[in-house]
Amino acid sequence: MPETNTAGSQLCPGCRKLINRSLNRCPYCGMKHPGSRWKNTLLAGSASDAYPLVTVLITVNVIMFILAIAIDPRFTGFNPFEFLAPSNQSLLILGSTGAMPLFQLQRWWSLVAAGFLHGGLLHLVFNMLALRQLAPLMILEFGTNRTIILYTLGGVGGFFISSLAGVSFTIGASAAICSLIGALLYYGRSRGGIYGRDIFSQIGGWAVGIALFGFLVPGINNWGHGGGMAVGALLAYLLGYREKKQETFSHKVLAMGCIIGTGLILAWSCLNGILFLLFGK
Numbered sequence: 055m056p057e058t059n060t061a062g063s064q065l066c067p068g069c070r071k072l073i074n075r076s077l078n079r080c081p082y083c084g085m086k087h088p089g090s091r092w093k094n095t096l097l098a099g100s101a102s103d104a105y106p107l108v109t110v111l112i113t114v115n116v117i118m119f120i121l122a123i124a125i126d127p128r129f130t131g132f133n134p135f136e137f138l139a140p141s142n143q144s145l146l147i148l149g150s151t152g153a154m155p156l157f158q159l160q161r162w163w164s165l166v167a168a169g170f171l172h173g174g175l176l177h178l179v180f181n182m183l184a185l186r187q188l189a190p191l192m193i194l195e196f197g198t199n200r201t202i203i204l205y206t207l208g209g210v211g212g213f214f215i216s217s218l219a220g221v222s223f224t225i226g227a228s229a230a231i232c233s234l235i236g237a238l239l240y241y242g243r244s245r246g247g248i249y250g251r252d253i254f255s256q257i258g259g260w261a262v263g264i265a266l267f268g269f270l271v272p273g274i275n276n277w278g279h280g281g282g283m284a285v286g287a288l289l290a291y292l293l294g295y296r297e298k299k300q301e302t303f304s305h306k307v308l309a310m311g312c313i314i315g316t317g318l319i320l321a322w323s324c325l326n327g328i329l330f331l332l333f334g335k
Contacts, residue, residue, distance in 0.1 A: 064089060065249065072249065107198055108189045111205075112182050114320065115227060118170045119178050121327050122148055139174040145225055147330050149323045151213050152223040166316055167323040169209040171225040181227040188234045188260075191253075195241055197301040199309035200293050201234070204286055206312035208233020212282030219277040226275070228264075229282040235260050236286030241295050 066073050066080045066088045073080055075089035122140035125147060146155070149167025156162060172178040192201045209230030216224055235257055242254025261283065268274040293305065 150225045153217045154222045156217050163319045165210045165213050166319045168225045169230050184231050192234050196295050199301050199305040202309040204237050205230045208286040211285030212278045215281030216277035224275045229278040232279045232282030233286030236283035237290035240287040240290040
């Protein structure tokens with residue numbers, strides 16, 4: 055079947071369906087003047103301006119990284135992969151996860167805390183750049199509440215799968231970020247059309263790049279990455295996305311539960327770190 059000519063078309067800022075930009079009202083969601091430049095500019099803003107969630111996540115990750123460095127400050131030379139790298143003791147105190155912390159120490163809260171810990175400055179920077187690139191698209195297509203659910207539960211699921219696979223210790227936001235990748239891959243394949251195929255192709259490039267990086271660089275938690283993608287795709291199927299299902303009250307409740315649970319766990323993690331700073335040395 056030949057492709058439809060999409061000249062003069064755009065995605066409606068309200069419902070993300072393909073429409074003619076000259077329409078006075080979207081025939082799907084009823085938004086007035088969907089082709090208005092200011093509406094499209096507003097929704098296409100940067101991660102830090104249009105999506106406070108991204109800014110909050112990055113800020114929390116940076117704070118946890120600073121605390122990890124403060125617990126055990128040390129100079130490891132100018133190796134870029136080890137520069138400003140917290141010690142294993144510091145990361146364990148704050149909640150590194152894996153088979154050892156989970157199944158031997160019963161530290162189940164570490165499944166959440168580990169997603170906000172990083173093993174070095176480059177590790178942190180790479181993950182936060184990826185988050186800033188992917189999260190706005192997630193929020194646009196799934197909404198804020200479902201993005202929170204996918205990020206939180208996808209990270210937990212990725213870490214749990216890697217722990218079952220025998221990964222002893224693991225940290226980083228990459229399991230949660232891979233959950234967003236899995237969700238977007240599902241979205242692109244499910245939506246179809248020109249836009250869906252473009253999303254699937256673009257995000258598929260991310261997935262391939264992460265897989266290649268994981269096999270070429272030692273110490274990468276490939277089980278966490280693959281597990282995060284699988285859990286993210288499954289959650290996206292169960293939760294739906296905006297074009298199929300608008301966010302519901304249950305989405306809001308589950309997202310609030312993720313926020314409260316994450317906040318309490320990170321408070322516990324920080325308390326452990328502060329107590330060690332005061333009395334552990």
